[in-house]
Structure formats: C-alpha cells, structure tokens
Amino acid sequence: MLYERSLRHWLNHTSFNAGPYNGPTRAALVRPDGTLTPLDLTDSWGTRAILNTEHGAIAEVTQIPATGEWGGTAMNPANRNLLYSTGSTAQEAAYAVLVLLYTSEADAARMAREPAYRAQRLLERMDWYSHMSDDHSVWAAGERDSRDLRAALDELPVPEAREVWATYAPTDTTCPV
Numbered sequence: 001m002l003y004e005r006s007l008r009h010w011l012n013h014t015s016f017n018a019g020p021y022n023g024p025t026r027a028a029l030v031r032p033d034g035t036l037t038p039l040d041l042t043d044s045w046g047t048r049a050i051l052n053t054e055h056g057a058i059a060e061v062t063q064i065p066a067t068g069e070w071g072g073t074a075m076n077p078a079n080r081n082l083l084y085s086t087g088s089t090a091q092e093a094a095y096a097v098l099v100l101l102y103t104s105e106a107d108a109a110r111m112a113r114e115p116a117y118r119a120q121r122l123l124e125r126m127d128w129y130s131h132m133s134d135d136h137s138v139w140a141a142g143e144r145d146s147r148d149l150r151a152a153l154d155e156l157p158v159p160e161a162r163e164v165w166a167t168y169a170p171t172d173t174t175c176p177v
Contacts, residue, residue, distance in 0.1 A: 024065055029057035030072070030094040036061070059101060061093040072097030076104045115155035116164055122149040123168035153177045 028036040029050070037055060039047050041062075059074035070093035072085040083100040087093030111118040122145060130142025153161040158177055165175035 024062045026063040026090075028061050028090050028094070029055055030059035030061060030074075030098065031056050032058050032098075034091075034094060034098060036090055036094060059094065059097045061087075061090045061097070063090070069093075074098075074101045076101065076108070115152050116160060119149060119152040119156065119161070119164045120168055122152060123164065126169075128170060128173070150176055 025040065025042050027039040027041055027047075029039065030036060037050065037057065039050060041047055059072055061070050061072045063070050070087050070090050072083075072087070072093040074083045074097050075081070076083055081104075083097060083104060085093055085096035085100055087096055107121075111121055126145055126149065127138070127142050130138050130145075133139045133142070153165070153175070154177060156164065156177075161177045162175050165173075165177075169175070
C-alpha cells in the first residue's frame with residue numbers, strides 16, 4: 001500500500017519560491033513487479049498529476065539529498081505500520097522495501113491463521129508500561145494491544161495459552177487465562 005502522505009506533504013508544505021529547497025528532489029513510485037515511475041519533486045504540478053492518476057504503486061523511494069542514498073517507504077496493509085528500507089540505488093531500495101512488504105504480509109496472514117503465533121507476536125511487541133503513559137494515544141494503543149492479546153489467548157486451550165505466556169511475557173506478569 002503506497003504511503004502517499006509523505007510525498008504529498010513535501011508538495012503541499014514546501015514553498016519552492018520562498019528560498020532554497022533542501023528537501024528531496026528525486027523520487028519514484030514502486031509498482032508490485034518492481035518497476036519504477038520516476039518523479040521530479042521540484043516539478044510539483046507534474047508530480048501531483050502522477051499521484052492523482054491510477055498509478056498502481058504500492059511503495060515509493062526517495063533520494064536523500066545529504067547522503068545521496070535512497071530510502072524506500074511502504075505501508076503494511078495489515079497493521080498500517082510504515083516499512084522503511086535503504087539502498088544505494090533507487091532499484092535497490094525498491095527491492096528492499098518490497099521484500100519487507102511481502103514478508104510483513106505473509107506474517108500477517110500467518111497471524112490470522114494461527115492464534116498461538118499471533119499471541120507470541122503480540123507478546124513480543126507488547127508495551128508493558130503503556131498504561132502509565134501521559135500520552136493518550138500510547139495508552140489507547142496499549143489497551144488495543146491488550147484486547148487483541150486477550151482475544152488471541154482465549155482462542156487457545158488454557159495450557160497452551162499459559163505456555164506461550166510463560167515463554168514470551170515478562171516473569172513478573174500473570175497470564176489472564
């Protein structure tokens with residue numbers, strides 16, 4: 001899934017006439033087969049025209065001005081997390097971000113099929129202190145993750161749920177099932 005917000009941000013919030021532009025100038029949209037559609041970010045109208053068409057892109061790569069390195073970005077459709085990669089060329093960064101995207105999609109499919117694997121992955125990435133956060137979004141994410149974890153554990157037989165909990169949760173916590 002293409003994360004167009006970063007490209008649109010540069011186009012909408014950068015004044016090319018207000019002084020020297022120091023942001024990225026070269027980018028490309030990445031299609032599922034790995035082909036690239038080049039973008040010249042200094043041509044804001046041309047780039048907008050491409051973004052407003054049905055381009056079929058699932059990722060984008062951008063050249064980092066300071067280093068010349070290329071960075072790739074895609075959004076994981078399963079959990080809407082951003083995936084990042086880098087490479088010395090646009091094609092290398094595109095390939096790396098596509099590998100990350102397809103790997104994360106396979107992982108999401110496995111999580112949907114296997115409750116024990118889903119519980120394991122949720123336990124591995126659980127923020128155990130989100131309930132203490134002053135930031136409501138962090139607290140809300142922790143509550144959502146706790147509900148998802150409880151649902152995954154409820155799908156398992158109690159002995160298996162406790163075994164997964166004992167293996168992946170901190171030792172000072174108690175299994176909710």
